[in-house]
Structures are given as C-alpha cells and as structure tokens.
Amino acid sequence: MVTDDLVLGRQVCFALYAASRALTDVYRPILDEFGLTYPQYLVLLVLWERGDDVPTVSELGAALRLDSGTLSPLLKRLEAAGVLVRSRSARDERRVEVRLTDAGRALRERMCGVPLRVARATGLTEAELIGLRDTLTRVTETIHRQREK
C-alpha cells in the first residue's frame, strides 16, 4: 500500500534529520565552552588536519561541501574570534587563504577530548560507530556522484 510509505517513522530521511540534530545538541554545550558553533568546529578540523598546507576558502568548501555564501560570514566570525586569519593570495588575488593563528592551533590541544565525549553520548560501540560512519559516507558519495552527471 502506497500510504504506508509516507508514515514518518518509516522514513530514513527523518531518522537522518533527527539524528543529525540530536548529535548537534550533544556538541552544542561542549563547543560552547570554547565559544564555537558546530560548523565552525568543522572548519577548525580541516585546518588542523591540513597543517602547513594552507587551504583557500573554496578548498575548505570542497572539504565540507559548503559554498562561499555559508563560509564567508562564518570565517569572518572565526577571524573576529581570533582563531584564524584570512588573506588574499599574492599570486592569485581571487583566492583567499585561511590560516590558523597561534590561538587557533592551541585550541586543538584543548579540544582533543571532544570527539570521545560525543561518541560516548551516542551510546554506540566503536564497531557500530564505524559501521554507521561507513554507511553514511557511502550514502553521501552515492548521492554526490549522481548529482555530478
């Protein structure tokens, strides 16, 4: 029966939407201790990971799948907070390079316990977390691959 497919509880989409917001709820008070929002934290993860390989705004966007409409004001706030600096590339004035400040690098040490605190709140085992992550990653990549055609 077609009708049953429309029931809220049966939809994977709602489960994904609800779980994503629930996890953000877990992050919020934790990240609040550091004056960060969740998307801002994701930007820092990319910058920490890159190290000396300084990304541009669009490279950050490729990593997080966010466009300049989202990133420009977000990066402006992170710059105002003193964790990073934006500067035009000398060899290509269109590009803006995003560099951590010392304060931004120092945050990495202070926040190293965050992922574990969040993982515990999910109530899943490590194996379940890995399985979940891999399934989700596969879904995301399938969708993006189809959109590129």
Add this chain to the structure above:
Amino acid sequence: MVTDDLVLGRQVCFALYAASRALTDVYRPILDEFGLTYPQYLVLLVLWERGDDVPTVSELGAALRLDSGTLSPLLKRLEAAGVLVRSRSARDERRVEVRLTDAGRALRERMCGVPLRVARATGLTEAELIGLRDTLTRVTETIHRQREK
C-alpha cells in the same frame, strides 16, 4: 595518539552532517515541484499520519522535535500556501490546532511517489535502509534519553 581522533574523515558526526545535507539535496528539487521545503514536508507527513486526530502546534513539535520558534513561522507559511489552517482551540485558548485543508489532503496522493524516488537516490538496498534507519533512531533516542536526566 590523540591527534588522529580529530581527523575529519574519521568522525561519525561529520558523516551524519554531510549525509543529512546530501539527502536534503535530493529532496529539494522533488519537493520544489510541490512548492514545499523539507521541514514543511515533514509537518505534512505528521498531519497525514494523524488523520482526524488534529494535533496542536506543540504536538507537532513533539513529533518532529521542533519548538514553536521554528514551527510558528513555518506553519504560517504553510497556511499562506493554503495546505493547512491554524485555529485556537475552543476549550483551551492557549492551544492552536493545525488542520489540513482539502488541498493539503490532496497533496498526499500527488506525493505518494516521493519516498521511493528518494530511497533510490541513496543507492542502498531496502535492508540497508532499514538497518541504517534503526541505528540512527537508536542514536537519537539514546541522546534524548540522556538529555532528560
């Protein structure tokens, strides 16, 4: 090493955030045909499911885990679009009852193919979808149970 835990690709949180947005990307053009956004569609799912059991704003909020700050303007837009009507309860003037119009009920038939179209775009089998949904639902409930303490 603590450092490895902070790498973006290893984080379940990012996988969840990315998958949720990717799935919304799948919905957007489909729902656009009906003039709806994704959260608006979720509200309709609840209303269709309830049938004659007319929910209040806060009952909708409990089903979708959204507060009046989100729902009030959203419902106002759906009312302006003609798919539902809001009216103060006669027996408790604080409550606002949310009722489908004929147009809102008619949308259900027109949209019955939507879930299947979206499910196909994920590239997962039916069994994988069910497994994913159940894992996500478990995560969400674990988090909410902990928050209530």
Add this chain to the structure above:
DNA sequence: AGCAACTTAGTTGCGCACAACTTAATCGGT
C-alpha cells in the same frame, strides 16, 4: 595586446533551528 569566458569570494534574501523572551490562558493551592 585585447577581450570574452571563466573562476573566486563576497553579498543578499529566504527559510530553517534554537535560545531567550513576551503575552495570554489555565491550573492549583489556599
């Protein structure tokens, strides 16, 4: 060299999410 096509960031506008607050109605204890 000149110029059209493209790339990169940024801006604007809209719709969520959510915290904090306001307003109005109901409940509960005395």
Add this chain to the structure above:
DNA sequence: ACCGATTAAGTTGTGCGCAACTAAGTTGCT
C-alpha cells in the same frame, strides 16, 4: 475567589545553508 506557578504559542535575534547575484581577478583565444 484569588493569585502565583505553569503551559502554549508567538516574537526577536543569531547563525547556518543555499540560491541567485555581484565584483574583481585570471585565463585563453585570436
């Protein structure tokens, strides 16, 4: 019956997320 506490919906303000657009710089073709 009164009045403080609670409940329900709405409002305000902030920060995403994304579409559409703008401004400025670079590339490539002739």
